[in-house]
Amino acid sequence: MLKIDNLHASVENKAILKGLDLAVGAGEVHAIMGPNGSGKSTLGHVLAGRPGYTVTAGSAQLLGQDLLTLDTEERAHLGLFLAYQYPVEIPGVSNMEFLKASVDAVREHRNEPALDSVSFMKQAREACKAVNLDQAFLKRGVNEGFSGGEKKRNELMQMMLLAPKLCIMDETDSGLDIDALQVVADGINAMRSPDRSFILVTHYQRLLNFIKPDRVHVLSGGRIVKSGDHSLALELEERGYAWLEDVA
Amino acid sequence: MSQEHIEHAIRKEYAAGFTTDIESDTLPPGLNEDTIRFISGRKNEPEWLLEWRLQAYRDWLQMAEPAWAHVNYPPVKFNEISYFSSPKAMKDRPQSLDEVDPQLIETYNKLGIPLHEQAALAGVAVDAVFDSVSVTTTFREKLWEAGVIFCSISEAVHDYPELIKKYLGSVVPRKDNFYAALNSAVFSDGSFVYIPKGVRCPMELSTYFRINEANTGQFERTLIVADEGSHVSYLEGCTAPMRDENQLHAAVVELVALDGAEIKYSTVQNWYPGDAEGKGGIYNFVTKRGVAHRDSKISWTQVETGSAITWKYPSCILRGDNSVGEFYSVALTNNAQQADTGTKMIHLGKNTRSTIISKGISAGKSSNAYRGLVRMSPRAEGARNYTQCDSLLIGDRCAAHTFPYIESRNPSAVIEHEATTSKVSDDQLYLCQQRGLDAEKAVSMIVNGFCKEVFRELPMEFAMEAGKLLEVSLEGSVG
Amino acid sequence: MNDFMQQALAAASRSAPPWLEPLQARGREAWSNTSMPTRKTEAWKYTSLQALQKTFSAAPTQAAGSPLGDVPLPKLSGPTLVFTDGHYRADLSTTELPAGLRLVRFADATRDQAERIAAALGSAILPGRHVFAPLNDATLTDGVFMDVAANTRIETPVHIAWLTTGQNESISVTQRLLVSLGENSGATLVESFANTATGGTAFTNGLTELLIGRGAQLNHYRLHLEQGDVVHIGGVHARQEADSTLNGFHLALGSALKRIDLVVNHQGAGAHCSLDGLYLPRGTETVDYHTCIEHAVPHCTSRERFRGIIADEASAVFNGRIHIHPQAQKTRAELSNKNLLTSNKAEINTKPELEIYADDVQCAHGATVAQLDPLTLHYLRTRGVPRDEAEVMLSYGFINELVEAVEQAELQAFLKPLLARRFARDSRLTRHIL
Numbered sequence A: 001m002l003k004i005d006n007l008h009a010s011v012e013n014k015a016i017l018k019g020l021d022l023a024v025g026a027g028e029v030h031a032i033m034g035p036n037g038s039g040k041s042t043l044g045h046v047l048a049g050r051p052g053y054t055v056t057a058g059s060a061q062l063l064g065q066d067l068l069t070l071d072t073e074e075r076a077h078l079g080l081f082l083a084y085q086y087p088v089e090i091p092g093v094s095n096m097e098f099l100k101a102s103v104d105a106v107r108e109h110r111n112e113p114a115l116d117s118v119s120f121m122k123q124a125r126e127a128c129k130a131v132n133l134d135q136a137f138l139k140r141g142v143n144e145g146f147s148g149g150e151k152k153r154n155e156l157m158q159m160m161l162l163a164p165k166l167c168i169m170d171e172t173d174s175g176l177d178i179d180a181l182q183v184v185a186d187g188i189n190a191m192r193s194p195d196r197s198f199i200l201v202t203h204y205q206r207l208l209n210f211i212k213p214d215r216v217h218v219l220s221g222g223r224i225v226k227s228g229d230h231s232l233a234l235e236l237e238e239r240g241y242a243w244l245e246d247v248a
Numbered sequence B: 001m002s003q004e005h006i007e008h009a010i011r012k013e014y015a016a017g018f019t020t021d022i023e024s025d026t027l028p029p030g031l032n033e034d035t036i037r038f039i040s041g042r043k044n045e046p047e048w049l050l051e052w053r054l055q056a057y058r059d060w061l062q063m064a065e066p067a068w069a070h071v072n073y074p075p076v077k078f079n080e081i082s083y084f085s086s087p088k089a090m091k092d093r094p095q096s097l098d099e100v101d102p103q104l105i106e107t108y109n110k111l112g113i114p115l116h117e118q119a120a121l122a123g124v125a126v127d128a129v130f131d132s133v134s135v136t137t138t139f140r141e142k143l144w145e146a147g148v149i150f151c152s153i154s155e156a157v158h159d160y161p162e163l164i165k166k167y168l169g170s171v172v173p174r175k176d177n178f179y180a181a182l183n184s185a186v187f188s189d190g191s192f193v194y195i196p197k198g199v200r201c202p203m204e205l206s207t208y209f210r211i212n213e214a215n216t217g218q219f220e221r222t223l224i225v226a227d228e229g230s231h232v233s234y235l236e237g238c239t240a241p242m243r244d245e246n247q248l249h250a251a252v253v254e255l256v257a258l259d260g261a262e263i264k265y266s267t268v269q270n271w272y273p274g275d276a277e278g279k280g281g282i283y284n285f286v287t288k289r290g291v292a293h294r295d296s297k298i299s300w301t302q303v304e305t306g307s308a309i310t311w312k313y314p315s316c317i318l319r320g321d322n323s324v325g326e327f328y329s330v331a332l333t334n335n336a337q338q339a340d341t342g343t344k345m346i347h348l349g350k351n352t353r354s355t356i357i358s359k360g361i362s363a364g365k366s367s368n369a370y371r372g373l374v375r376m377s378p379r380a381e382g383a384r385n386y387t388q389c390d391s392l393l394i395g396d397r398c399a400a401h402t403f404p405y406i407e408s409r410n411p412s413a414v415i416e417h418e419a420t421t422s423k424v425s426d427d428q429l430y431l432c433q434q435r436g437l438d439a440e441k442a443v444s445m446i447v448n449g450f451c452k453e454v455f456r457e458l459p460m461e462f463a464m465e466a467g468k469l470l471e472v473s474l475e476g477s478v479g
Numbered sequence C: 001m002n003d004f005m006q007q008a009l010a011a012a013s014r015s016a017p018p019w020l021e022p023l024q025a026r027g028r029e030a031w032s033n034t035s036m037p038t039r040k041t042e043a044w045k046y047t048s049l050q051a052l053q054k055t056f057s058a059a060p061t062q063a064a065g066s067p068l069g070d071v072p073l074p075k076l077s078g079p080t081l082v083f084t085d086g087h088y089r090a091d092l093s094t095t096e097l098p099a100g101l102r103l104v105r106f107a108d109a110t111r112d113q114a115e116r117i118a119a120a121l122g123s124a125i126l127p128g129r130h131v132f133a134p135l136n137d138a139t140l141t142d143g144v145f146m147d148v149a150a151n152t153r154i155e156t157p158v159h160i161a162w163l164t165t166g167q168n169e170s171i172s173v174t175q176r177l178l179v180s181l182g183e184n185s186g187a188t189l190v191e192s193f194a195n196t197a198t199g200g201t202a203f204t205n206g207l208t209e210l211l212i213g214r215g216a217q218l219n220h221y222r223l224h225l226e227q228g229d230v231v232h233i234g235g236v237h238a239r240q241e242a243d244s245t246l247n248g249f250h251l252a253l254g255s256a257l258k259r260i261d262l263v264v265n266h267q268g269a270g271a272h273c274s275l276d277g278l279y280l281p282r283g284t285e286t287v288d289y290h291t292c293i294e295h296a297v298p299h300c301t302s303r304e305r306f307r308g309i310i311a312d313e314a315s316a317v318f319n320g321r322i323h324i325h326p327q328a329q330k331t332r333a334e335l336s337n338k339n340l341l342t343s344n345k346a347e348i349n350t351k352p353e354l355e356i357y358a359d360d361v362q363c364a365h366g367a368t369v370a371q372l373d374p375l376t377l378h379y380l381r382t383r384g385v386p387r388d389e390a391e392v393m394l395s396y397g398f399i400n401e402l403v404e405a406v407e408q409a410e411l412q413a414f415l416k417p418l419l420a421r422r423f424a425r426d427s428r429l430t431r432h433i434l
């Protein structure tokens, strides 16, 4: 599904990713943990092609295609989805209009027929229900005035409607109350399938109690410094990251 | 809180309003080419400078006094002003502090200028300009070691002619505006600072200005050149005695921040504001501007509480890429004072940044206007400005205005401007009173809180002074 | 004064009803003492009147009876008066009036009506506040008086369309509307200004006066849809009595030059006005809005929201002044002006001004200038939305709040596609907006 080799990237001439390797197989769930500022969000943004993030070396392939030469929307069409740690507010553009534009664009590139507004509305309402957001949110400006938790659930709703291949979820669990966490975990679990993979960026092992990861990685200083199974997450929770600096 | 309660306030005299009885050597009032020749002659100036002054004078004659500011005053009679006054005992300049007229030292002490030992403790080098002549400069030695030049501009004309020739008028051209042209023609003294490449000036530099003589104008000129990668913080303070006539102060300040340099220029302006009825006081018509080259920074901080009329717009021309301009201002007007002040941020270079924080406080029947310009030129790729302008009104006879000009010709430049107006509310006063504060103290506290973003920018020892100054200036305003 | 203005003055004095003559004479007198503003005049600092150096001939004295073709005008289900090149077009107008509403053309006014009109004309304009008002007075031959009786709510919108046809090379046209709302009445007024596709140059001078009685409410929409070489210099001057409400919506698509002065004068306590505005110049067009709210009495409120998108080599000026007089305690006034520049050659000059002489007031203004936020654009693209469509969505989103606030449903339905297509002709790019 995803293959990253020796990825180096910088922001404003500051090197953040320094030789990152990662391979995610189809249908797998990988968790990435790591200290603040280690480059977890940067990894997501680099893969999504955010302006200002420069790749200085290395490669990244999604489904065998070179991601790094594609435009942002082409990466999305290919099946990449990044749920933001800090979702963007867009006053003046309604959530519905935004969702419909995204879904239409992605379907068009999969050569699927465009959804008529009735079936789209039906799907959108179902997605709302699945993430436990009131339908009124469809009418509001994208993320405009949403609470932290509502924004996260709105990201998840977009993911459900777009049905991507690779979902990168950047701290989608942060700032959620217990019930919302359950909603998000249920949503992700429901979407798991043999041809869809997940990268869960998280600081909390509790999410991983709900969603069992195949692999757990520690990102530190711009590289993956340790990988393991679910037990690594438990160990990190207990011991923090300090011991790893020595290992690395 | 009852109105009557608020009215109950003590009036205090202008604290710096004493005159000093020193025999001085003053040119009779009047302005013509001979006046200029006299001034230039007295200072032994080179021919080029006399020519420069005369040209400025001729330009000035062609110019009209600006009328666009939101201020009102009878026309200034430029021929009734004396354009030169020097304390007589100073004809031969003192060689050390001991030679300075003790009465003058006394004056500075009254003003609280840390000239003597105190100065050493405070780490402040002071160039004191008394009426028009620079009296003495302390700490020259210590600065000399660092390679910093800090002297009066008349001395600099003799000692560093290349620097003066290169930079005088380079930021504020001779005929930039009416008052700048007048200043260029008749400036009598002022300070010159040069910080060599890569040098961090080892101490705060400071100048105190004082107008002492009746019927004199003060036309000082300050030029600060910070060479590449250097750093300097400069503070000026101003006072004048109480007099019934209006006195004119038309200064010019030019700052040059070369690549990577940083200049921080702070002003505490406490010229005599006139009495409660608006009689007397200084007309403060000042041109201040800096040019910021690549990666440099110019920061203006001003606390303006004095003067009958203030007309000044310390500005930054952000010429070099990545240069930064800042303007932090508190302008307080009380009684019949009028102020029209603000800044101009001219963004020419790429990724230039500017911040404007302006706090206007109007009390009594005064009028206080912020006037600012933010201009993004077509080249100012990625430039940014943030402006916040707040006005506080105390009493229902004062006025507060905001005139921000915003001009953008570059789509990638981002400008944000916000302004608010509020008054010291009865609720706030009531709350303070409940906590045992009297109305005066409460207002002063609220005002200080209102200004804290600006005070934070002042050098430490002056932040205190500024707070006190506001308190004194506000006395009698509650109600 | 330009030659064409002389001509227009002469033509006007020949064709006006006799009772307008004193007003014309006063206008001529005042205009002859007016000097044309220059870039040195503060209120014209950013706008050049160079475009008026051209010659415009006086409008033809007869209405051209031709059909209009494809003028983009809202179709509203109320009385509609259409003027082409300054002449009333009965063939294009519908004049069925609900009870309590009168629409009187100056040319048709009875003696009593003429007396009322003559007395009221100019009364909403503060002295010296509209440079081109004397020219309008002096060249006035016809206009409309809209009169709403006290205690009447008119539900259907009144539509007045001012068109220029470009039948003649270049013409100058004077437009005048006088509106009077009696106490506790209510009405909706739509003014549209447009030109036919055949183009031609026109100088239009449109002056609207709104006299809003105690407790009355006027919803006023003024749409400037002219394109091409049209130069419009006009204004709306409102006088609001106690407890009255004015809701204004202003739209200016660009043309060679549009300068519109909006002055609202709060004369009675408890008056409220809100002004929304959009300006969208492109090409080499210029739009200049000068607004001023005169808070002359206590307890009034005002809210202004103006948004501009300036494209290509166009330029826009916004000057929003809030003036609070010494007696106007307890005023609340706010103003927001946001601008998007979408090209390297576009230009905006904005100046939100506060002039405050009373202390117990709450005033705030804000102004921003920027381009579409690159990170927001990126966010849309991470969801697969193509860049060009994302740009259109965000541009429209920038003005959407004000479009959504248009209460008149038919008008909103007219505006949405008109505005969306401003940002893209290709319907693929606007399909999610519309």
Ligand SMILES: Nc1ncnc2c1ncn2[C@@H]1O[C@H](COP(=O)(O)OP(=O)(O)OP(=O)(O)O)[C@@H](O)[C@H]1O
Pocket: A011, A012, A014, A016, A034, A035, A036, A037, A038, A039, A040, A041, A042, A043, A052, A085
């Ligand atoms: N636009 C930027 N300019 C400068 N530095 C940046 C920028 N964006 C990110 N960085 C820096 O890059 C480093 C990595 O940031 P990143 O957001 O990827 O960390 P993270 O691992 O996601 O941290 P957290 O756990 O706090 O979310 C940080 O030091 C951050 O400050």
Ligand SMILES: [Mg+2]
Pocket: A040, A041, A042, A085, A170
């Ligand atoms: Mg992060």
